[in-house]
Every structure is written in structure tokens, then in C-alpha cells.
Amino acid sequence: MLEDLSSSSDSDTSDSNFKDISSEIDQKPVKKGFFTKLKEGLSKTRNNIVSGIDNIFSAFTTIDDDFYEELEETLIMGDLGVHATMAIIQDLKEKVKTNKIKDPKECKSLLIESIKERMDLGENAYEFENQKSIVMLIGVNGVGKTTSVGKLAGLLKSQNKKVLMAAADTFRAAAIEQLTEWAHRTNSEIIAQHEGSDPAAVIFDAIAAAKARKTDVLICDTAGRLHNKKNLMAELGKIDRVIEREYSDAYRENLIVLDGTTGQNALSQLKEFKEVTNITGIILTKMDGTAKGGIAIAIQAEYGIPVKYIGVGEKVEDLQKFNSNDFVNALFDASNEE
Missing domain, CATH: 1.20.120.140 (SRP54, nucleotide-binding domain)
Incomplete structure (x- = not known):
């Protein structure tokens, strides 16, 4: 049964367990704080x-x-x-x-x-922000995928975008619960069903809701079971068909979430998922404290797929757009922190 967990119906929780996104994002200067954490x-x-x-x-x-x-x-x-x-x-x-x-x-x-x-990402790396779009996050479990959905929602909300999240990782009940918590935390809306539901059905319902509510960006969490690629391929293929049929006019963005601490293993995961679906960008998580940060450079050279977001912590604002100047300056301890 469809469960629409919009923020408006749970406003009584905002003053206790969860913070409004504005209170977390609007602590200035975010960029300087992020650069310091990145460094x-x-x-x-x-x-x-x-x-x-x-x-x-x-x-x-x-x-x-x-x-x-x-x-x-x-x-x-x-x-x-x-x-x-x-x-x-x-x-x-x-x-x-x-x-x-x-x-x-x-x-x-x-x-x-x-x-x-x-x-360098070029001028059109974040074109999806300027159009009605659907963003799918894919990746194996444990890389911070569901958390990245929530953080990306928070980042877009801070840009005054109308955001809807879809909990299409129905393989794990914990993923649905976690994304619901992020919906509260970022004051976003979410479409979810129960554990074991058809992920494509969740996407179908989410698209209908996105159309009805004139959503700017629909962000979809997905399952990450690489041990059975055939099932994953069939699942993502079904989701693709639903999107093409029901939301063909929406801008498509498929972001793979990779754990920066895994180094070269992240390349292997990217290769596996690239065989299953089209990937337009990368979210590189857990870059705080890894000795393998050079993987951010390797990924783009190996596959020509840009790192679009980078994560350095647990807070909403700890996921930011990737900036090549900031990254390389932080890596080489360069003095110009622009």
C-alpha cells in the first residue's frame, strides 16, 4: 500500500527530533567550512x-x-x-x-x-537543476547511497527547489526507514511502500506525485545488489521503462554513489554498474579521512564520468558539488582557497 510521508503531516516532529534544512544549510560560510573539512x-x-x-x-x-x-x-x-x-x-x-x-x-x-x-566538469554538469528532472542514485549497499539521497535533497532544498524522494530500495526495510528520516530532516516529501514492494511501482507512484505536485526534482533511491547482476539489470530495466513511458519529458540523471575509502575497488563497482545502466555522474562519499582520495582523479580519466558531488561527513551540508579547484587545492595544500 502506498505511503505518502510528506513533511506537512509530520510538522510536530520538526522542533524535537529533526532540524529544518534551513537551520543546517544556512550557517555561513558553508563553502569555507566545507573546504576546511575537505582539506x-x-x-x-x-x-x-x-x-x-x-x-x-x-x-x-x-x-x-x-x-x-x-x-x-x-x-x-x-x-x-x-x-x-x-x-x-x-x-x-x-x-x-x-x-x-x-x-x-x-x-x-x-x-x-x-x-x-x-x-573540470564543464558548464552543463548540473543541468538537471534547471529543468524538471528525475535523478536516480545507484550503488552497492554500504556506500552511503540512501544518505546521499537525503543530503542531495537537502542541497536542492537550499536552492529553493521543490523536491520529492522515492524510496525504491525496497529490498531493505532499513533503507525505507532511513530515507523517511531524511525526509523529516530536510523537510522534503517522500513516496514509499512496504519492504519487498516492486521498485518500479514505487517509481510509478512517485512520478504521478511529482507531476501532480509540480516537483522540480524527483530523487530516487534504488537497491544495490550486485551479487545477482541479472536481477539488478532486470529491476533497473523495468524502472527505465516506467520512466520512459510516464516521465519521458523529464531530464534524466543517473548518479552512482561510490565509497572513496575503497580506492580501486570503486572503479570495479563503476564498471559493473556501467554495464547495467547509463551513468551520468558520480557521488564520492566518505572522503573524510581516506588515504585513497586520488581515486577521484582516476575515475574521471578511466571512464570519462565526472565526479559531481563529494561527501566529507555526516551532516546535510557535508555533501557539496564537486569543484576541481577546491579539490586539487585541498589535495596539494594550495594556498588559494577559492
């Missing part, structure tokens, strides 16, 4: 990558093949991956040649510039 969160990655790079820059007096090989090995060991590393090294070589650089110490700024260029 702190990437400290292990920074120690893992940047200290090694700095050692190379100081140890070498000439820019030769040995210099590039040492730099290449350090980047690969820092979870940047082979594809990203090779592209970055090649670009660095071209910049060194063009700028006639002789001193290895002068390469650091060029290296930072090259990494930023490869992570």
Missing part, C-alpha cells in the same frame, strides 16, 4: 601522494626520464590509476617543453594545473 579529510591522501611528489621535486636536479618515472610511480601508488597518471605525465611533459622548464621544482604548479584541467 582535513584529504590529509592522509596528501601525505600519501604529495609528500612523495615533493620529495621527487627536491631530490632531482634535472628533468629526465628517471624524474618522470619516479613521479609516475608515486601517482599510481596514490590511487590515481594508470590511465590518469599516463595522461597527466604526458601533459606535464608537453607543458615543460612548451615553457622550457629546467628546474624540477617548477613542475609542481604545472602538475596541479594539469590535474585541475582533467577534473
Whole structure:
């Protein structure tokens, strides 16, 4: 049976168990606080990558093949991956040649510039915000998928968007309960059914509600059972058919949620899900305290799928849009925190 858990029917809880999203989001300056958390969160990655790079820059007096090989090995060991590393090294070589650089110490700024260029999202990365849209979050259990649905709802609500959430991960009762809590916490509306319901039926009902309520963004949680890819493929295929039939005029965004602490394993998960459905972007969670933050660079180089959001904590505002300048500045402890 359909359960519509809108925030208006539960307003009596807002002053006790849950905070209104405005009280959490509107603590300024959010960006500065987020950058600080990002910088702190990437400290292990920074120690893992940047200290090694700095050692190379100081140890070498000439820019030769040995210099590039040492730099290449350090980047690969820092979870940047082979594809990203090779592209970055090649670009660095071209910049060194063009700028006639002789001193290895002068390469650091060029290296930072090259990494930023490869992570730039372009102008249309968040086009779904400007249109009537449906956003599906996919990923294995345990990566912070359901939490990311709630946080994304909060982020969009802070931009005055009318948001509706769909609890289509019906495989776990805990996912439905958790998303319901996030609906209260972010003052959002939610469409949910009972555990074991047909996920496509939940999406069908959510689309009907989104149309009736003139929702800006419909955000859908989904199950993440990769151990039986055939069932997952059939489930997502059915959901796709429902969306195409019932909401074909909506902008589609499929975001995969990956745990930043898993490093190269995140690439494997992305590969598996990419075989099942079209993926338009990545939410990288748990970036606070991981030594494997270089995976953010590797992912985009390997598959050309951009990291669009990054998470560094448990609070609503701890999920923010990915900014390549902020990320690389935090990673390299750069002084310009713009």
C-alpha cells in the first residue's frame, strides 16, 4: 500500500527530533567550512601522494626520464590509476617543453594545473537543476547511497527547489526507514511502500506525485545488489521503462554513489554498474579521512564520468558539488582557497 510521508503531516516532529534544512544549510560560510573539512579529510591522501611528489621535486636536479618515472610511480601508488597518471605525465611533459622548464621544482604548479584541467566538469554538469528532472542514485549497499539521497535533497532544498524522494530500495526495510528520516530532516516529501514492494511501482507512484505536485526534482533511491547482476539489470530495466513511458519529458540523471575509502575497488563497482545502466555522474562519499582520495582523479580519466558531488561527513551540508579547484587545492595544500 502506498505511503505518502510528506513533511506537512509530520510538522510536530520538526522542533524535537529533526532540524529544518534551513537551520543546517544556512550557517555561513558553508563553502569555507566545507573546504576546511575537505582539506582535513584529504590529509592522509596528501601525505600519501604529495609528500612523495615533493620529495621527487627536491631530490632531482634535472628533468629526465628517471624524474618522470619516479613521479609516475608515486601517482599510481596514490590511487590515481594508470590511465590518469599516463595522461597527466604526458601533459606535464608537453607543458615543460612548451615553457622550457629546467628546474624540477617548477613542475609542481604545472602538475596541479594539469590535474585541475582533467577534473573540470564543464558548464552543463548540473543541468538537471534547471529543468524538471528525475535523478536516480545507484550503488552497492554500504556506500552511503540512501544518505546521499537525503543530503542531495537537502542541497536542492537550499536552492529553493521543490523536491520529492522515492524510496525504491525496497529490498531493505532499513533503507525505507532511513530515507523517511531524511525526509523529516530536510523537510522534503517522500513516496514509499512496504519492504519487498516492486521498485518500479514505487517509481510509478512517485512520478504521478511529482507531476501532480509540480516537483522540480524527483530523487530516487534504488537497491544495490550486485551479487545477482541479472536481477539488478532486470529491476533497473523495468524502472527505465516506467520512466520512459510516464516521465519521458523529464531530464534524466543517473548518479552512482561510490565509497572513496575503497580506492580501486570503486572503479570495479563503476564498471559493473556501467554495464547495467547509463551513468551520468558520480557521488564520492566518505572522503573524510581516506588515504585513497586520488581515486577521484582516476575515475574521471578511466571512464570519462565526472565526479559531481563529494561527501566529507555526516551532516546535510557535508555533501557539496564537486569543484576541481577546491579539490586539487585541498589535495596539494594550495594556498588559494577559492
